[in-house]
Amino acid sequence: MSIENNARDATMVGRRTDGTAFRRPLSPHLQVYDMFQITSGMSIAHRITGTIWAVGLLFLVWWLVAAASGPDAFATAQWFFSSFIGILVLFGLSAVAWYHTLAGVRHLMWDSGYGYDIPTVQKTGRIVLIATGVMTVLTWFIAIIAWA
Amino acid sequence: MSDVSKVTVRQRSALGRVRGMGSAKQGSHHWWVQRISSMALLPLMLWFVISVASLAGHSYADTILWIGHPFNATLLLLTIAIGFQHTASGLQVVIEDYVADEMSRMAAVLAVKAACTLFGVLAALAVLKIAV
Numbered sequence: 001m002s003i004e005n006n007a008r009d010a011t012m013v014g015r016r017t018d019g020t021a022f023r024r025p026l027s028p029h030l031q032v033y034d035m036f037q038i039t040s041g042m043s044i045a046h047r048i049t050g051t052i053w054a055v056g057l058l059f060l061v062w063w064l065v066a067a068a069s070g071p072d073a074f075a076t077a078q079w080f081f082s083s084f085i086g087i088l089v090l091f092g093l094s095a096v097a098w099y100h101t102l103a104g105v106r107h108l109m110w111d112s113g114y115g116y117d118i119p120t121v122q123k124t125g126r127i128v129l130i131a132t133g134v135m136t137v138l139t140w141f142i143a144i145i146a147w148a
Numbered sequence: 149m150s151d152v153s154k155v156t157v158r159q160r161s162a163l164g165r166v167r168g169m170g171s172a173k174q175g176s177h178h179w180w181v182q183r184i185s186s187m188a189l190l191p192l193m194l195w196f197v198i199s200v201a202s203l204a205g206h207s208y209a210d211t212i213l214w215i216g217h218p219f220n221a222t223l224l225l226l227t228i229a230i231g232f233q234h235t236a237s238g239l240q241v242v243i244e245d246y247v248a249d250e251m252s253r254m255a256a257v258l259a260v261k262a263a264c265t266l267f268g269v270l271a272a273l274a275v276l277k278i279a280v
């Protein structure tokens with residue numbers, strides 16, 4: 001194994017029973033965990049949705065700047081948001097936003113010390129998944145009524 | 149029997165002590181600010197997503213009127229400020245987890261902070277231009 005020149009990596013070196021050194025996987029390590037369990041799957045999904053939503057904020061900025069720039073710029077933004085691709089993007093973002101928000105509440109619950117036993121973890125996990133679906137459908141229900 | 153009160157338990161590894169690169173003493177603060185921003189964003193997100201959905205298909209004039217209302221403008225500014233702060237520190241954690249090289253890591257974190265500041269100010273200015 002090569003000499004460590006990185007302070008953080010140096011703490012990640014473990015030893016096998018025969019004494020040889022190996023590099024411990026960094027958490028959250030996508031190749032180590034089974035990603036199809038509700039626990040690890042939802043954990044990485046919170047990170048992925050947070051990152052996608054971060055990129056999605058650019059659409060919020062575009063919408064606000066277009067509105068501030070005048071009717072023409074606003075019309076261009078409206079045209080995109082009501083196009084097929086635009087609606088697909090917005091639909092995806094709404095689902096992502098709801099998932100990250102609801103799973104975020106679950107994180108806050110853990111942070112205050114509740115819900116660590118496995119049955120509760122699985123139950124709250126399912127609640128988040130179902131609530132994400134419900135809130136996304138509700139959001140688009142409202143949007144369609146507003147549009148009509 | 150040794151005197152238990154004199155026993156010092158060191159949590160840092162021998163290597164960690166030799167290198168002398170210990171905690172920068174901001175980890176728990178970063179963690180706590182991320183929780184506070186999450187709690188603040190929860191009601192803001194509920195309000196924001198539902199509001200934007202109910203604006204679907206509305207005219208330019210209606211949209212300007214909505215953004216310019218003092219109540220909506222205030223909540224929009226809070227969503228922008230807290231949202232971009234939460235995003236910058238959230239993405240920082242993701243980068244720190246996956247980018248091993250120190251220089252690339254620092255460059256990526258600084259780039260994210262710069263982008264979040266830039267877009268945050270831009271969005272806030274757009275709201276203020278409409279509302280004021």
Ligand code: HEM
Binds near residue numbers: 047193
């Ligand atoms: C503007 C919308 C938001 C964006 C762009 C966003 C983005 C992010 C990102 C990129 C992360 C880092 C993910 C990670 O470390 O795995 C994160 C973490 C987090 N977010 Fe958000 N977020 C937003 C809104 C919210 C809301 C409304 C909540 C609500 C309760 C929330 C709760 C959390 C929590 C608890 C964490 C820490 C997760 C952990 O410890 O692993 N976020 N967010």
